[in-house]
Amino acid sequence: MQANVFEKAKLDAAYYAAQSFRVRCLVDSREEILKAGSYTGEDLDKITMAIFDSEFAKFQLWEALRAHGPLSLDQLQEYARDCCQSLFDVVARAFQMKFEGLASVEENEGQITQVLATSAKPEDLRPIYEQVTKGVSHSCSGCGMCAAICPLGCVTVEDGRVTINEETCIHCGLCYTVCPRSYFPKSVADWLVAQGEAVPLDVQIGSYIDAYSAQTTVPEIREVGQDGGVVTTLLFYAFQAGKIEAALGAKLTEKPWKPEPFVMKSQEDAILAAGTKYANNPTLSALPQLTSYSRVAVVGTPCMMQALRKGDIYPIGHKFWDKVKYKIGIFCMESFSYDSIVKIAEQLGTSIENAKKMNINSGKFFIRTKDGEVLQAPVKEVTQLARNECHYCYDLTSESADVSVGSIGSPEGWSSVIVRTPAGKDLFDGAVEAGLLEVQKLDEIEPGLPMLVKIAGFKSGGCNKRILEASEQNGVVPVYK
Amino acid sequence: MVVGCKFGECDFENGNYAAKRHMDFAKKILDRIGVGAERAEMFFCSAAESDKLIAAITEMARRVESLPPNPLKNR
Numbered sequence: 001m002q003a004n005v006f007e008k009a010k011l012d013a014a015y016y017a018a019q020s021f022r023v024r025c026l027v028d029s030r031e032e033i034l035k036a037g038s039y040t041g042e043d044l045d046k047i048t049m050a051i052f053d054s055e056f057a058k059f060q061l062w063e064a065l066r067a068h069g070p071l072s073l074d075q076l077q078e079y080a081r082d083c084c085q086s087l088f089d090v091v092a093r094a095f096q097m098k099f100e101g102l103a104s105v106e107e108n109e110g111q112i113t114q115v116l117a118t119s120a121k122p123e124d125l126r127p128i129y130e131q132v133t134k135g136v137s138h139s140c141s142g143c144g145m146c147a148a149i150c151p152l153g154c155v156t157v158e159d160g161r162v163t164i165n166e167e168t169c170i171h172c173g174l175c176y177t178v179c180p181r182s183y184f185p186k187s188v189a190d191w192l193v194a195q196g197e198a199v200p201l202d203v204q205i206g207s208y209i210d211a212y213s214a215q216t217t218v219p220e221i222r223e224v225g226q227d228g229g230v231v232t233t234l235l236f237y238a239f240q241a242g243k244i245e246a247a248l249g250a251k252l253t254e255k256p257w258k259p260e261p262f263v264m265k266s267q268e269d270a271i272l273a274a275g276t277k278y279a280n281n282p283t284l285s286a287l288p289q290l291t292s293y294s295r296v297a298v299v300g301t302p303c304m305m306q307a308l309r310k311g312d313i314y315p316i317g318h319k320f321w322d323k324v325k326y327k328i329g330i331f332c333m334e335s336f337s338y339d340s341i342v343k344i345a346e347q348l349g350t351s352i353e354n355a356k357k358m359n360i361n362s363g364k365f366f367i368r369t370k371d372g373e374v375l376q377a378p379v380k381e382v383t384q385l386a387r388n389e390c391h392y393c394y395d396l397t398s399e400s401a402d403v404s405v406g407s408i409g410s411p412e413g414w415s416s417v418i419v420r421t422p423a424g425k426d427l428f429d430g431a432v433e434a435g436l437l438e439v440q441k442l443d444e445i446e447p448g449l450p451m452l453v454k455i456a457g458f459k460s461g462g463c464n465k466r467i468l469e470a471s472e473q474n475g476v477v478p479v480y481k
Numbered sequence: 482m483v484v485g486c487k488f489g490e491c492d493f494e495n496g497n498y499a500a501k502r503h504m505d506f507a508k509k510i511l512d513r514i515g516v517g518a519e520r521a522e523m524f525f526c527s528a529a530e531s532d533k534l535i536a537a538i539t540e541m542a543r544r545v546e547s548l549p550p551n552p553l554k555n556r
Contacts, residue, residue: 007553010514010553011514011553014513014514018506018507027502027503027506028499028502031498045509049509049513052509052510052513053513056513056514
């Protein structure tokens with residue numbers, strides 16, 4: 001590339017990035033944002049510049065595409081080297097431009113063949129970044145990330161429903177930017193999780209290093225844990241080994257089976273948070289509470305892991321992102337509104353107050369009552385009450401997590417564990433070495449991996465179908481490509 | 482170089498606040514793209530403070546003289 005072409009392109013890119021309304025909104029509303037108190041001036045500078053940087057890098061790539069025509073993967077690599085960026089970042093921007101309509105990305109068997117600019121102009125982009133309540137609410141996962149990021153604190157997520165205070169909203173589009181249901185570049189996320197290693201294409205459970213079946217050896221956890229008590233044990237170990245100072249998860253409130261976000265600060269807290277809560281809970285909305293710690297773990301459902309991973313791909317500059325050292329994902333077929341949980345208990349012939357433990361296993365929904373009675377119903381009857389919004393999710397096994405845990409594939413009293421990243425491996429291996437987990441390989445037991453892959457296929461298949469149906473009716477659907 | 486009224490003394494009420502915000506941001510951008518924030522500055526003085534204005538202009542002139550050519554200029 002000639003030097004002068006490059007410099008002109010750089011200035012143009014800076015111009016477009018500075019014009020980007022997502023950047024301008026934060027600059028123009030600075031006083032209102034600081035008054036709202038969620039961010040300090042320094043936080044806001046960091047966020048504004050992080051978005052500027054990402055817009056700048058994006059428009060630089062766009063300028064290069066317009067100047068040189070389509071770029072192949074090799075040329076992208078060369079471009080990345082010239083701009084001192086990683087190929088990963090360049091590809092992530094390419095996918096962002098694809099979503100915004102600025103470029104198209106052609107792929108063949110999961111490999112990018114070329115990226116080319118479309119005829120769209122940067123000034124056409126504004127309508128894309130809307131409030132999450134418009135366009136995303138029917139597919140809202142209730143993860144709570146929008147509430148965590150909102151600079152005005154005007155987004156509330158409660159029981160899987162998101163509401164925005166129109167009076168204070170400045171339409172900055174940050175909620176939409178971080179939402180895992182607006183767009184989520186699955187292949188880029190898989191790449192990040194796999195750390196550049198080859199991603200198995202036909203497997204429904206994402207990329208991983210190893211898969212196990214595990215069970216806790218800690219007696220207190222065995223009493224309260226859901227299946228193998230693995231998540232609680234991992235947190236228990238992380239606190240013990242000083243790997244984390246706090247962890248974010250969910251715990252039940254005084255209202256029976258109503259969960260709330262919970263910041264754990266000790267091993268005792270981790271045990272308090274044990275056990276699956278089936279009612280939807282906006283765990284991530286409590287992320288801002290973690291900023292005073294330097295190392296934290298987050299336990300959550302696949303949608304929450306997607307939201308966190310999306311922030312790794314497209315940095316927003318919020319300080320809580322750097323603190324999340326471990327993303328512990330749980331398997332999730334769907335979740336329920338609180339009302340549905342109450343109804344399920346009634347359907348099974350008891351009341352929500354009387355339920356001591358709930359579980360889904362071997363195609364049945366179980367409730368153990370406080371009198372020790374075990375009630376059950378086929379899962380199919382129960383899932384009719386599940387949240388419709390959850391059918392827009394393809395991910396059963398928390399493919400974006402560092403380590404994923406769930407009952408599917410393991411015998412009763414055990415949990416399947418999918419170790420995906422070096423961070424996840426470090427945590428899991430550490431807990432095993434400390435003697436806190438009993439382990440066997442998932443491919444050496446029944447029903448094992450085939451069962452997991454099959455059920456994950458049901459979920460992603462259902463999601464594809466739902467997205468297809470909705471887009472045929474011209475509905476707005478999450479973009480996962 | 483941008484010159485505005487002192488805060489609270491502007492006829493346009495908050496125009497100078499907005500200008501300051503934009504200048505702060507513009508300086509950050511200039512730094513990011515390698516042009517350098519010292520090439521832009523905002524000063525504040527009232528209509529009666531000619532000495533301040535002269536000092537500001539002198540300061541900018543001094544800066545311009547000491548600056549190397551625009552690093553992004555076509556070569």
